[in-house]
Structure formats: structure tokens, C-alpha cells
Amino acid sequence: MVTAILLDCGVLLLVERGGPRSLSRPIIGRGTWLDRVAHRLIEREKRLGRSLDLLLTESGIAASGIPHIGNLSDPARAYGVTLAIRGLGYNSEMILFADDMDGLRSVPQGLPKELEEYLLKPVSRIPDPYGCHTSYADHMVSMMTEPLDRIGIEYKLYNAHEVYGSGRLAGIAAEILSNSERVGEAIKTLVGQEKFTEQLPYYPVCDSCSRIYTAKAVEYDREKRRVRYVCSDIEIKKRLHRGCG
Template structure:
């Protein structure tokens, strides 16, 4: 344990850098509550998306890194702001008109358009928890509705009421003139309509713990700020949560930097500490636009898992959190193969290298052995040339290539085979574009086919790759990348692909020769 801690204290992996920053928070004394509290926040006005998962995954990575260098217990709270009013109906849900009728109600009182839960907020909370549970995250779930109604925020809400003017001094400069005229940090929940109202606070009574506001119909109502009768605007609410719960660490997207700064100022105004913060870059869709849970323009958790493992998704989250990344279909195969490469490297690495290996952070220091018999990209290309519609097609080739592997002895790889077939059918097959070979390429392809027909050596990926290289050089390809690109475009209908020697070994020497001969006759272009 001492060796691990010493190595972790010097590791340049970003979760360890964050953990060391958090350790400094408690140099003078451990937290009075007896544990370090990590928090992630979730607004359930739309369906959970990969960004939500990423925040929990990354926070967990920092938590595990902290536990490697500190003996202070930790907790992770996944907090849902499900008492917020629904301000607009998401576009990617059924029965959208139902949600339109329930605008301004707390999310836990908005009817569930899916018809599976008592409310839309509870439906989305369940979707989030189901995935987090399936992935094995260690966390505690918290509902704003439950916390407000149970009085768990009452003391801090009264403190905010006491510091009302100081909070307003923080918030008003961040608002436009029109919004300033009506702004209040307190949002009363109307006893008449149940709506979460955005109205001015007309009077405050500190002794009674109440505010006075005006209903849309003009009636003035006095209401307690406690007991779930009011909630806070989300920026003051975020800060209030930090103070009420004693949050020590929280992440947020780059777009929330101004909001986090306001939260810290509110904490100072109230006289309470704020957590250590980490901001990450946003995910972009295929067109380079920010993904949005209301638009549904990014990959969903379910969509990623249809084609790749949860661990590959964790790797995507681990990599360069400060860099904006495209979250599109085409990143999946590369990420799956990179995850496999990290697993294979781990056993041979020393402790220092292991602590920078993403596999350590994805698996909390105990990564499994790699299950991939061949790279995922190779499976996709095998599926492409065979037109695979099921796993059995690919296993017919795999059993010959790796006799010791089977679906029964390697269920992890068998799952990857199934995902590769699904990815090919959904994402590769509809986009394949075959082309005719140029005169130079035709001569080289004919030569390669002839050499494969007369192949007598060991059909190893390395030997076959050398032969492919030799053909490219013999036919005057100054840049061998152009030769390999031609192989992919003419034979596979794609602009890039696997190491071709490995592909030949997997698909078969005679089978590859036959594929080339079909291409030279124009059959692949005609079939496409």
C-alpha cells in the first residue's frame, strides 16, 4: 500500500492530479462530517445521455485515485434536481403534448409520457439509476423533491433567507435589466396550481421564515421557504446544496463555469466553504455541435452499448477531459480497440506506468485480462466482406484463425462479435462505397492475388503483411499508404481498415485471393 501511495503521489494521470488537489483541502484537519463527499448533479428535464454518465464515471475515477492516497472515507452522491419546473417539452419523447400541458409543474409532478412511472422526473431518474447500477458504480442517489420535502435543506434555506440581500448582490449583475426587475432566488410552489413560479419576492419575514409573493391572478400569498413550499433558482440552489450537504468535490461542463463562479460567490456571501471544482470540455455531435439532452442529438447510453462495451465508454470519458471531442458513431471502433490495447499492455507495465494506464482508472486498480482475440476493427472488416448477419458467420472464420477460442470459453469476445455484426449492419453496410481500381492498382492487385494463390509459407499476419508491403513497393507506390488505401476502398468499400496481413490471416489466404479477383471483375462495385 505504501508503494502504491508513493507512486500515486507522483502520477501525472489527471485523476491523481485532482486527488492530490483534494487532499490539500484537508491538510489541517479531516472533514468534520467524517468523510469526503463527491457530488454529481443531474437535471432530469430530458432523457439521460452520455454526458451524464461521463460525469459520474470521471468523478468515480477521481474518487478512486483519492482513496489510493488518503485514508479518509468517501461517498458519492448523484443528485437529481427533480423539483425544478418543466420549462419546455423535450422533442425526443412520446406524448409531447402531455408534457406541454404540464409545463411549470415540478418534474416529479409532470406526468410520465412513457406511462411507466408516476412522473416524468421519476422515469428519468429510474433510467439514470438503472444504467449506473448495471455498470456497477458505487453511489447514493438523492432526489431534490425528497430532500426539500423532508426538510433536509430547511436550515440552509433559512440562512439564504437571512442573507437574501447578499445573494441578490451576487446574482443581479449576472442578469439582464428585465430579469433583474423580477428576480428572486426563491421560487414558490403555488398552492393553487402546483406550478414552480418565477415571481418577485415582495416581503420577507425572518422570524416566521416566510416570503410574500403575488400569484398570476393577483392574490398575494405568504408561504414558508421550508418544507418543500419553495425551491431555489438553480444557481443559488447549486450553492445551497454544496453548503447544506458539505460537498467537497464536483465536476461540471465548461459551459457552467460562470454558474460555478456565482455559486462560489454565494457561498462566500453566506459564510460557507465551496467545493473543489473541475470543469471538463463538452461533447460534440457529428456536425461539431454541443450535444443536448433536450434535442437528443448525441449518442445515447443505449446506442453506445449496442455496439461497444461499457468499459470502452469509460475509456472515452477518461481521455483528455479538457479537450472537446466528437461523440459520434465513428469513434466507437477506435475506442474499443484502444481499450483492448490498454488491457494488453497492463500486465507488463511497472507500477508507475500502470497508474497512468486508463485501465487502472476504469477498473479501480484491478483491470481484467483482455478478451479480444482479434481487434474490433478486424471484426468489422470481416463482417463487411462476408456480409455477416449473425455471429455464427464470423465464428466460422474465427474458429479457424484461433482454434482455442469459442463463444463458450470467451463470452466477452463473443459479445464483441455480436456487437460488431450489429455495427456493420447499422453503420457500415449502408455507407460502403466501392470503387474500380486504377491501372496501377489493378496490376498490383492481380499480382497480390497470384502470390496468395501460390502461398506456401505460414499464414501468419506478419508474413502476409510483409508480402502486401512487397507488392506495393514492386508496383511503384511511392507512399505505401496509397496502396493500403486502395486495398480498403476497392476491396472493403471504406477509406481505412485493419493491418491487411492480419485481415488475410483471419479471412483466409484463398478467400482473400478470391475477393481480389471479384473486385478486378467489377463484381464488388456492381453488387454495391
């Protein structure tokens, strides 16, 4: 037999009796995994002594290619957690971060081949091939945000090129670069990628050719907060791209 007990804190407790041992399991919110994630997030913020006035969730969206149905899953999950946080009585918003400083690695199928001349350049600096948006990136981002708007997902949109250009992340970037060896080892441990144990975890944009992945960051001056890089050859998707030196 299962007995439901409503605790003073608003948590529904289910107690199973009659078996070899009693089993109790708290039901948080509506009892979904989203509610459990929201509860853990709130409890973590309490332990850290941080403000609970506004709890943010975040979803990244790519701006380098045409969105597909799978691209919806990340913002849908993040917004689900936001709704669960609100359901537990706290204010929450979702940030949608458009990665429009990514380089164009290849021309997506169906888009004009003329885009070849912009390969490896940040997509926020590439013209919109259809001429209806300010850039290639804005066009792709709009193809993602319009469906989100139609299904009622609420978000605050941030574009990478604007955030980086404002200097808002300069302090964080400096901290990462100052601890580049630890960061490189952490990335290697977490995802098995060794690249950043050999170069700095930073993608400069080459001043000469305006490409991003050919520019390899090799040295960081902490006092001046400047990165030295070399624009060298790189192979991406079985295609060799020449650096400019």
C-alpha cells in the first residue's frame, strides 16, 4: 500500500508499506526529471550562498548551418528547467546564446557555392547569401528563434560577437588563458581532446586573412593581456586550408 503525505515544505512524500522494508521517495514539483534538476540547482545555490532572486538557465545555438529538428532539444530542455524552477516558487529566465563567432567549416548543402570564399571566417562576418538579414549568422539564428517563438519558448538572446566585442567576457578569458595548462588538462580528461595541451584554449581571428581556425594561439602575455598567434595550415573535413603566416 502506498500512502501520500504532503509535507509542510510542499514536497509530496510517497511511502510504500507492507513489504520487507519501508520505501519512501520524495516527489518534487510534478515529479519529473526537470523538477529534480531544478531542485538540485536551487539547493546548490543555497549551499554556495548565492542570490536566488533570478536563476538562469542557458542554451547554445549554432549559427553556422541550417537548423534541424535535433537543434530544438537543447533549448527545450533548458526552458523546461526554467519552468520547473518557476514551479518551485523561484524566478527564472533562459539565456539563448548564439555561437556566431564560429567559423564556416563548409558550405551547407543547398546554399550558394559562392560562400566558399568565406570558409573559416566567423559566420557573423559573412554576408547573408539571401540578402534579407544583416549577416549569414543572423539568417541562421532567425531560422531557430522563429520556431521557438511559435511554440512559446521564452528566452533572452545573446550573440557571441556582441558579447565578446563588448569586453564582457574579457576577465573570464584572461583567467582561462592564465591557467591554460590546467584548462587543457581538464579538457583532455573530460572529453579526451588533447589539442589544448599543445596550444592555448583560445581561438583568435587572424588580422590578415580574417579566418579563425588557421590562427593558432601560442603565447599569452598576462600583463598586457595579449595573445600571440601563428596563422598556419589546418585540415578540416578532409580539406587543407592554408594559413597566411
